[in-house]
Amino acid sequence: MELEFTPEELAFREEVRAFFQANLPDRIRDQAVRAPSFVSKEDTRFWHRALHDQGWIAPNWPKAQGGTGWNITQKHIYAEEYQAAHAPRLSSFGLTMVGPVIYTFGTEAQKARHLPGILSGDVFWCQGYSEPGSGSDLASLRTRAVLDGDDYVINGQKIWTSHAHHADWIFVLVRTDSAVKQQQGITFLLVDMTTPGLTVRPIVSIDGNHYLNEVFFVDVRVPVANRIGEENKGWTYAKFLLGHERTGIAGVAKSKAKAERLRANLARANLERGGLGDDPDARRRLAEIEVKLTGLEFTQLRALSREQTGLGVGPEASLLKIGGTEVEQALNEMLVDCLGYYAGPFETASSLRVDSNQESVVAPHGRGLMTEHLLRRAASIYGGTNEIQRNIIAKRVLDL
Ligand SMILES: Cc1cc2nc3c(=O)[nH]c(=O)nc-3n(C[C@H](O)[C@H](O)[C@H](O)COP(=O)(O)OP(=O)(O)OC[C@H]3O[C@@H](n4cnc5c(N)ncnc54)[C@H](O)[C@@H]3O)c2cc1C
Incomplete structure (x- = not known):
């Protein structure tokens, strides 16, 4: 592996540095240093939009889907400069998690509906995987979805849902078949957080802050059109997403x-x-x-x-x-x-x-x-x- 940067790569680094210098407001940089996990939603969105306008919001997405087309050295340089500039963390649930699931497994209608909002920062997402009793043993999850006409009706509970109180949409794993091996009865759904029957309650963590939540579903109706891929194949999409989540971590x-x-x-x-x-x-x-x-x-x-x-x-x-x-x-x-x-x-x-x-x-x-x-x-x-x-x-x- 070549460890020295070429003149072109050094020029790219200068370009990135200059952009951060000129466009990251001091008030946001200051928040990102003082409380990296608690930069306000408005400021996170402001910065997200600035990167989107610049075309740099999704370095890891394919170019055809709105990615930058950078090679690995450029991505590496960008990540280093991002941190060196003390730029705030972006919400990962859309960009790193559900975005790649949607452009890989979603329908054309789902891509058209959701990808632009994820890229622009207009729509915030959260992750509804864990449940009380189903964390490490995620496949044992019990939140149920039953088909009723053109809708799934969801009942159950998610827990440890980071930033659910800021989110517009949640992606959830639900049980759609209890008669088969656990992994084979799970479906992946996209749910609008304003759907009737969905409530969010805060959990305050050891640092004294509100970051986590419980999310309750009581007869929450979700159109079948919001299902990713096939019914009962959700485990495949869920694992694909976890691979992306872990590299990011x-x-x-x-x-x-x-x-x-x-x-x-x-x-x-x-x-x-x-x-x-x-x-x-x-x-x-x-x-x-x-x-x-x-x-x-x-x-x-x-x-x-x-x-x-x-x-x-x-x-x-x-x-x-x-x-x-x-x-x-x-x-x-x-x-x-x-x-x-x-x-x-x-x-x-x-x-x-x-x-x-x-x-x-x-x-x-x-x-x-x-x-x-x-x-x-x-x-x-x-x-x-x-x-x-x-x-x-x-x-x-x-x-x-
Ligand atoms: C700050 C924070 C943010 C989170 N955000 C989200 C989120 O946004 N969305 C979401 O869905 N979830 C979220 N989670 C939940 C997280 O994914 C779970 O906490 C995690 O998967 C562990 O599950 P659990 O808490 O039920 O612990 P358990 O699974 O009950 O595990 C308890 C302990 O037992 C150990 N253990 C369990 N099984 C085994 C085994 N087979 N072999 C060896 N050791 C084992 C575990 O390692 C752990 O030490 C978040 C959690 C935290 C703390």
Whole structure:
């Protein structure tokens, strides 16, 4: 693999840098640094639209569907610059998850109906997979859909539904046949969140914020035209989507940007406030994380080049999910350790947002770090737990 950038690639990097510099407003950049998981919906949409207008919103989509047509080096450069600019996270449920399912398995009418809104950022999506009692063992899900004329009628409950309170549409897995093997009785439906009978209740997480929800379905009528592919074949589409979700979760570029922040914070040598200083033990911990991160970066590049050649996402998705979340959590932990006493105060999203006039007692270099650390404890759980990913590797790679 060629590791030096060519003059054309360096020019591309300059173009990306210049765009971020000129178009990412300071108020949004500031929010993305302070509370990366809680940039407001309006600001997320503003930034989404800016990227859409530029034609850069979906680097991983095929060009014919609105992708950029970039090669893997360009995608890599773009991801790195994105994080270096502290640009906010975009909602992944449309762009990374259901979008690829729709353009791969959807009807022409579904593509025409949904893809433009996903690309433009006008329509927000959420993911209705997990249920109480059906997380790792997802195929055991019990939310039922019964055919009645031209509609499915859904009854049941989803849980841990991230951003359901912001979403316009939800993609759900429902049981349409209980008499067959579990995986063979599942159907994949697209549901408008304003449909009568659908309610969303908040779950407040360990960091004190509202990010998660429960979603209840009571006689929710969904047109058959909103079904992806065939009835009872939903498991195939669900697994396709999970492969995309897991590669995205690796977050290599994001972790590299975090490692930079950690280096800067270590250099502050705030030993006197009970935090880590620039001492040999801290340097050893950082070096261990960075070695893992470099290994992960090359695995990600291999996975991207595999996808580029049309081989699809392989078991690397599980490796990336485990490695990426372990590195992210180790970085978050060390960033908090670095802060010493400043890690103590309990900040919530509202106090972290720039639109609040509440003064923080946390030093500027430490703001948002504890919230991020607490929320991302869940990174090794969502998208399929890391234990389950190890089982997948044991089966599919080690043949155990
Ligand atoms: C912050 C957050 C956001 C989320 N967002 C969404 C979302 O938007 N949409 C959605 O549908 N879901 C979402 N989830 C749910 C997530 O996908 C599930 O939490 C996850 O799949 C685990 O399921 P569970 O919570 O039921 O745990 P369980 O499956 O009950 O697992 C409990 C523990 O047992 C272990 N375990 C279970 N089975 C095995 C096994 N066979 N071998 C070894 N160990 C095993 C697990 O690894 C885990 O440690 C989110 C979760 C979190 C925490």
